[in-house]
Amino acid sequence: MASIEILNVSKTYPGSAARSVTGIDLTIRDGEFIVLVxxxxxxxxxxxxxxxxxxxxxxGEVRIGDRRVNDVDPxxxxxxxxxxxxxxxxxxxxxxNMAYGLKNRRTPxxxxxxxxxxxxxxxELGPYLDRKPRALSGGQRQRVAMxxxxxxxPAAFLFDEPLxxxxxxxxxxxxxxxxxLQRRLGTISIYVTxxxxxxxxxxxxxxxxxxxxxxxxxxxxxxxxxxxSTFVASFIGSPAMNLIDAELSGSQxxxxxxxxxxxxxxxxxxxxxxxxxxxxxxxxASGLSFSxxxxxxxxxxxxxxxxxxGQPLTLALPPDAPVADSMVIAPAPGALHFxxxxxxxxxxxxxxxxxxxxVFA
Amino acid sequence: xNRVKPFDHLVLILGTIFxxxxxxxxxxxxTHTAADIHMNGLTLTPGGHGVETYKTVLTRQGGFTGQxxxxxxxxxxxxxxxxxxxGKIVLSMLAAYALVYFRFRFATAMFWVIFTTLLLPLxxxxxxxxxxxxELHLLNTYTGLIVPLLASATGTFYFRQFFKSVPDELLxxxxxxxxxxIKFFIDVLVPLSKTMMAAIFIxxxxxxxxxxxxxxxxxxxxxxxTLMRGIKQILQVWIGSQIPDYNEAFAxxxxxxxxxxxxxxxxxxxxxxxxxxxxx
Amino acid sequence: MTxxxxxxxxxxxxxxxxxxxxxxxxxxxxFDRPLLPWLFLxxxxxxxxxxxxxxxxxxxxxSFYIEDPFGFGSTFVGMENYGxxxxxxxxxxxxxxxxFFTVMVTALALGLGLLLAxxxxxxxxxxxxxxxxxxxxxxxxxxxAGLMGMMLFDQHIGPFVKLAxxxxxxxxxxxxxxxxxxxxxxVSVWKQVPYNFIFFLSGLQGIPAAVREAAVIDCKNGLxxxxxxxxxxxxxxxFFLLIINIxxxxxxxxxxxxxxxxxxxxxxxxxxxxxxxxxxxxxxDIGGSSAQSxxxxxxxxxxxxxxFRYLERRVHYG
Numbered sequence: 001m002a003s004i005e006i007l008n009v010s011k012t013y014p015g016s017a018a019r020s021v022t023g024i025d026l027t028i029r030d031g032e033f034i035v036l037v038x039x040x041x042x043x044x045x046x047x048x049x050x051x052x053x054x055x056x057x058x059x060g061e062v063r064i065g066d067r068r069v070n071d072v073d074p075x076x077x078x079x080x081x082x083x084x085x086x087x088x089x090x091x092x093x094x095x096x097n098m099a100y101g102l103k104n105r106r107t108p109x110x111x112x113x114x115x116x117x118x119x120x121x122x123x124e125l126g127p128y129l130d131r132k133p134r135a136l137s138g139g140q141r142q143r144v145a146m147x148x149x150x151x152x153x154p155a156a157f158l159f160d161e162p163l164x165x166x167x168x169x170x171x172x173x174x175x176x177x178x179x180x181l182q183r184r185l186g187t188i189s190i191y192v193t194x195x196x197x198x199x200x201x202x203x204x205x206x207x208x209x210x211x212x213x214x215x216x217x218x219x220x221x222x223x224x225x226x227x228x229s230t231f232v233a234s235f236i237g238s239p240a241m242n243l244i245d246a247e248l249s250g251s252q253x254x255x256x257x258x259x260x261x262x263x264x265x266x267x268x269x270x271x272x273x274x275x276x277x278x279x280x281x282x283x284x285a286s287g288l289s290f291s292x293x294x295x296x297x298x299x300x301x302x303x304x305x306x307x308x309x310g311q312p313l314t315l316a317l318p319p320d321a322p323v324a325d326s327m328v329i330a331p332a333p334g335a336l337h338f339x340x341x342x343x344x345x346x347x348x349x350x351x352x353x354x355x356x357x358x359v360f361a
Numbered sequence: 362x363n364r365v366k367p368f369d370h371l372v373l374i375l376g377t378i379f380x381x382x383x384x385x386x387x388x389x390x391x392t393h394t395a396a397d398i399h400m401n402g403l404t405l406t407p408g409g410h411g412v413e414t415y416k417t418v419l420t421r422q423g424g425f426t427g428q429x430x431x432x433x434x435x436x437x438x439x440x441x442x443x444x445x446x447x448g449k450i451v452l453s454m455l456a457a458y459a460l461v462y463f464r465f466r467f468a469t470a471m472f473w474v475i476f477t478t479l480l481l482p483l484x485x486x487x488x489x490x491x492x493x494x495x496e497l498h499l500l501n502t503y504t505g506l507i508v509p510l511l512a513s514a515t516g517t518f519y520f521r522q523f524f525k526s527v528p529d530e531l532l533x534x535x536x537x538x539x540x541x542x543i544k545f546f547i548d549v550l551v552p553l554s555k556t557m558m559a560a561i562f563i564x565x566x567x568x569x570x571x572x573x574x575x576x577x578x579x580x581x582x583x584x585x586x587t588l589m590r591g592i593k594q595i596l597q598v599w600i601g602s603q604i605p606d607y608n609e610a611f612a613x614x615x616x617x618x619x620x621x622x623x624x625x626x627x628x629x630x631x632x633x634x635x636x637x638x639x640x641x
Numbered sequence: 642m643t644x645x646x647x648x649x650x651x652x653x654x655x656x657x658x659x660x661x662x663x664x665x666x667x668x669x670x671x672f673d674r675p676l677l678p679w680l681f682l683x684x685x686x687x688x689x690x691x692x693x694x695x696x697x698x699x700x701x702x703x704s705f706y707i708e709d710p711f712g713f714g715s716t717f718v719g720m721e722n723y724g725x726x727x728x729x730x731x732x733x734x735x736x737x738x739x740x741f742f743t744v745m746v747t748a749l750a751l752g753l754g755l756l757l758a759x760x761x762x763x764x765x766x767x768x769x770x771x772x773x774x775x776x777x778x779x780x781x782x783x784x785x786a787g788l789m790g791m792m793l794f795d796q797h798i799g800p801f802v803k804l805a806x807x808x809x810x811x812x813x814x815x816x817x818x819x820x821x822x823x824x825x826x827x828v829s830v831w832k833q834v835p836y837n838f839i840f841f842l843s844g845l846q847g848i849p850a851a852v853r854e855a856a857v858i859d860c861k862n863g864l865x866x867x868x869x870x871x872x873x874x875x876x877x878x879x880f881f882l883l884i885i886n887i888x889x890x891x892x893x894x895x896x897x898x899x900x901x902x903x904x905x906x907x908x909x910x911x912x913x914x915x916x917x918x919x920x921x922x923x924x925x926d927i928g929g930s931s932a933q934s935x936x937x938x939x940x941x942x943x944x945x946x947x948x949f950r951y952l953e954r955r956v957h958y959g
Contacts, residue, residue, distance in 0.1 A: 054533050054670050075539035087530035091552040100548070101538030148534075369760045370767070376757045377774045380834065383789045384778070390792075402798040452685045459681035464671040471682060478693050480945050484892040484914050485937045488921040488930050489699035490692065497691075512692035517685065521667075529669045542672045571782035573896035578922070589784050589896070596788070596903060607798065614785050621780035626773055633776075637843040 002065050002155040002188055004028040004051065009060035011046050011212075021046050021212045024060070028156075031186040033179070037199035038209035039235070044192045045160055047209070051190060052158050053077050064155055075104070080149035084161040086141045088133040088148075094120075095129040098148045112151075119147040122181065139170045146181065157182070159191040163198065175201060196236050200224070208232050226337075230344035233275045233337065239303060241337070242281075244311040246274035248338070256309025258288050263333050267348020273339040278303065278316035280335035287330030290315070292323060384618070391415075391611035398607040410608070418612045429583040431591070435616060438570050438587040442620075444507040445569030446562045453516030453561075454554070458546055460517075461524040462532065478514045483575060491578050501582045510575060516561055519635065523557045524550070560635025563628050567621040588617040700938075704931035715928070722932035732916070732933075739891065739912040742826065746890040749830045751882060754837025755875075759867070761838070762845040772842065779835035783893060787900030790828030801827075815903060822910040825901055829894045836889075837882055844878035845871070884948045888941070913937060 005028070011021040021043040028034050036044040049055040051062055053074035062069050069077050080101075088097050095116055102112045120126045123143045133141055142162065149157050159178070163171045179202055182189050193199050199206055200220045208215040208223065208231075216228040227233035233241040247254040248266045253274070279301075290313065292306040297319070304315040304323055315329065338347040390403045392411030398404075419431040459465075460472055483490065490509060499505030527550070535545045573589045580586055586594070595610050625632050672678075704722050706715040726732050761771050793801050794814040801824075805812040814824045848871065856870040872879075895914050902909040911919070914937065921930030 052533075052537065054536070074533075074537045079537070081534065081537050083530040083534060085528055085530055087528060087534040089531065089534075089549055091549075091555075100535075100540075104539035104544065148538075366763060369763045372760045373757060373764065373767075373771050376753070376760075377771055380778050380831065381774050383793060383831070384781070387789050387792070398798055402803075403792065403800055452688065455681040456685035459678035461667040462672055463678035463681075464673050465675065465678045468678075471686070475685060475689060478689055480942055481693075481697060481938055482888070482892045482941065484895055485917070485934045485941065486693075486696045486700050487918065488927065488934060489696035489703065491922075492699065493692065493696050508688060509692040512688045514689075525667050532668060533670050536670065542674060542677055567780050571780075573782065573784045573899070574918070589782055592784050592788050592900070596791075596900060607792065610788060611792070614788050617785045618781045621782070622777045625780040626777050629773060629776060633839060633843065637840060 002030050004156060004188060004190070005061075005063040006047075006051070007061040007063070009047070009050060009062060010058050011043070011050060011055065012058045019058075019212055021050070024214060026207065026214070026217065028188055028190065030188060033182055033189045033191065033202060033204045034207060035191045035193060035199040035203035035205075036207045036209060037193055037196060037235075038215075040194055042209040043212040044194075044209050048158055048160055048190055048192045051156075052079055052081050075101075078155040079158055080152040080154040080156075081158040081160065082145045082149050082162045084164050086133070086145040086162075086165075088141060088144055090133055093130050093132055094125060094136070094144050094147075097133070097144055098151050101148065101152055115151040115153070116147075119150045122150065122184075123147050123177075138166050139174060142166060142174055143177075146178070150181070150185070154187065156188040156190060159189065161193055162191075163193075164195075171198070178202065197238065200236065206236075208235060210235075226346070227275070228346050230273055230275070230339045233339070237277065239278045239314050239316065241275045241277050242313050243339075244274050244276075244308070244313065245271065245341070247271050253336070255288060256311070258309055260287060260330070262336075267338055268340075271341050272347060273341050273344070275337035275339060276313075276331050276335055278314045280332040281313070281315045281329050282317070282332065283321070283327055284330035285328065287328050289326065290329045291326045295323060384622075387611045387618075388615050391608050391615055393608060395604055395606050395608045399604045414608045414612050415616075418609050418616065429586050429591070431588075431613065431616060433584065434586050434588045434591045435620075437585060438589070438617070439620070440503060441506055441572060441576065441587055442566045442570035444503065445510055445572075446565035448507060448511050449516040449565045450558055450561055452511055453514070453518075453520050454551075454558075456517045457520035457524055458550065460521055462542070462545075475514045475517055478512060479518065483510070483513075487574060487578065494579065499579075501580055501585055503585070505579050506576060506585065507569075510569065510572065516565065519561055520554070520557065523554065527553060556631060557635065559628065560631040563624055563632045564635055566624060570621050588613065592617060697938075700931045700934045703927055704935045706928050708925075708927045718928070722928045723936070726929060726932050726936065735911060735913055735916050738822070738910050742822070742829075742894075742910070742912055743887055743890040745826050746829045746833065746894070747883065747886040749826070750833035750886055750889075751837055751879070753830065753834045754882075755841050755879075757834070758838050758841030758845055759871075761842055772839075775835040775838050777835075778832070779839065781832065783832060783896035784900050786828050786832045787897040790824055790831075790897070791901055791903075794824040815901070815905070815909065818908060818910055821901065825894070825898060825910065828897050828901070829890065832897070833886060833889055837886065840878055840882055841875065844875050848874050881948075884944055887944060891937075891940070 006024050006026040009021065009024045010019050012019050024047060026034075036047060038044050046055060050057050051064075053069065053072060057070050064077055064079065089100065092100065098116045098119060099112050102115065107115075116129070120129055123146060125140070125143055125147055128136060128140060128144075133144065136144065142165075145162065162178070163174055166174060175198060178191075191199075191202055193202075203220050205217060206220050206223050207217050210231050216223055216232045218226075223232060223236055227236060227241070230243055234243060244255060248262075248269050250269075251262050251266060253260045253262055253266075255274070288308045290306050290308050292304055294305050296303040296305070300319065301316050302319055302321070302323070304317055305312070306315075307313055308329075317323065339345060340347055386403050386405060389405055389407055390398055391414060393401075393404060393408030394410050394414075397408065397410075419435070422428065422430055456475060460468065460475075494500055494505050494509065497505075499508075531549060531553075532545065535549055540548060571589065572587070573593075576585075576587045576590050577593060580590060591613055592610075595606070595613055598606075703715075705717060705719060707718050707722070708715045757771075757775065761768050764771075791814075793799050794812070796802060796813065796815075799814075802812045802814070812820050812823075814820050852870070852874070856866050860866045860869065891912065892914050894912065895918070898911055898915050902911060902915075913933065917930050917933045917937065920926045920933065924930070
């Protein structure tokens, strides 16, 4: 049974006073698919590379299985890595690329042969085994990179933005393939991406990072429905959650000059940041007056951009919903999120996941 | 934008003729007899004595000791060109590998020690270099001919630039695959550098083959003479003579220019790549 | 991270800081072995120390001494060798000619190289043929170029001499100072044009097609387009070549000169490098020759520093 423990790990680059990664604590269970997600520069790659052994760990400890690996060479950590640019050896054939790591650890030739054949079968690389990487398409190269990881039969796969160099369509299908493969092999995977959609669709658990710290850890839907901070709220989900300035006073919510009754006890009083998902807003008989700026038609839904009381707001409506230049809208019950205006942290206990009206209902 | 422009072609053709004509004249004239040339001047038409002239130049034993033939000089030029190119590639690849792929104390200092050599061409330190060679008893040896020319960082510079352009992830993947420094060098970096090595080989071969001043000083024994030294020789003999051996001089010139020209023309693409990428 | 920019360091301190600072690592991940890098560096370092640093130091030290002509030791004379060199009318005349020669060769070789490159860049058909023809000239050794030049300017058989004769120019290369200079410049330029051509052409082809197309739309006049768009974009290449050409004219033309003056430098033009060689090997004036070497070293040093400064600036462009 493999597991990976990341215990209070920090990274300080030499010559820099500030930490790039600060106090990360994370335990990854056997077979789990963990996605590290965040904007560029948030430290997600650094964290992954510390697990891989490509960066020194400044503070804290990384354990793979029950071994402390801080000072273990990358080759001896029992991990395999898939890089963004694939990092295939351009002068070796697909077969040699996959076999190289096994050869270096003196795996018997017959065993190498068998493992490469198995990986090739799994990834449908059979016909390309004797080609060089430059004779392959982007998706095929991606698969070879995965094959190189698979043949190692490691305790963990580390993925560093492996799909970023592919076009949108291929990215979706490779995403599915990675997920399927991981399910089948049951190997721990740590996957770094800046693409929230990729993160949502792949993860058993999502780790949202910001400025070198963990903002939130949880299952994708948990994070989607109960973002721990305005950062997570605006990063996860598309379109991004609406965040507007509001004020809680008694059992009323004031937005500029407008007011709404609250359907649950207010978690705080005074100014707050209000969060509402676009799909949790709909036309209503009474509520906020919303003036429309423009509409984006996505086919399955239409995104209506406009503003309420001078603050921008986006609605996701069913494709056939009528839209007027100016309309009255209201949030779905239980769909309001409140955040501290200064710290951005969530206020009050998480509400149960609301049922959206409209297409997602 | 891409219409055919006769004027552009005219300039190019004139330019090319001006550039290439001397070579053609040299070759054509070398196929006539010396007396013929003396009478009629340089020509653009082939004469009937090419074979015998080249045969003479290649095989006649000349000089004061009678030890040196054109073929021998050609051999020496080849040894200098190839020895220099190979030595340059080996030394500079190893040094560049250390500078790019290792973390070690004094790396910056070593960088400067090596790259300072780019500042001073051999010509300005030729006198003391000669003295050092004579103190080391390396005059009239192939070692003395080749090794001092290696004391410059051009090759190291090229390889350093090239290694820096190799994606970082390749080393990272190799390390996860369990390759150490030597394995990575042999299994990954050397095969990756093939084109670069070819380009540098061509540039350095031409450079070595074309050396003039250094071989002239280093070799007083005729059996070490290169073709460039031979050209100097033929001109010295020339000064007193009635009808100079124009044909043989031209034949020697053609022999001296042919190998580097062939190498450069045949491997043009690599050569240009290596040459123009060095400035980045 | 602070909001305030770091106060500007004084120049010298900044230079020192840059020199002593750990180098920006060339790779994110590097090997960490104490001995191995030294093993890899050893051959190169050995060659450099023995054949570069040792002679260079010797050149500098012996420039402060006068060697006894009969080999009985040497006397320290301080800056006297430098004073002698710089004070002599002959040295100054040769320095003057070297400057003239360098300017002529550099300007002509760059100009012709650029002209041919611009034309070759415009035409599609035959571009590689022109390139091949010109590249073949690049590979010719300077002494061979000198020999061929001598033939072309030969008193009896040289076509250039005949050509000049039609215009009433009685050309006597090897005898007349300026006639020899003329021939030397022609041969040196001829040898260097292909090099400039290759670089200019590759620089021109590096200009993105979109920029050219935008220029065509913005400006109808081809000449103005060339001056306003192409030339500035080619400036980095041009500057790099300028330095290379100056170095070429100063040093690499040695063989051309040696062949063309035919060991009779007395009434023929020579350059400073040639004088270093003459005084050192013919005149056995080791101290004087070394002092001249050091002066040349300083010239090269200045040139290279200009180049480094410039290259550094160019990094910021990119």
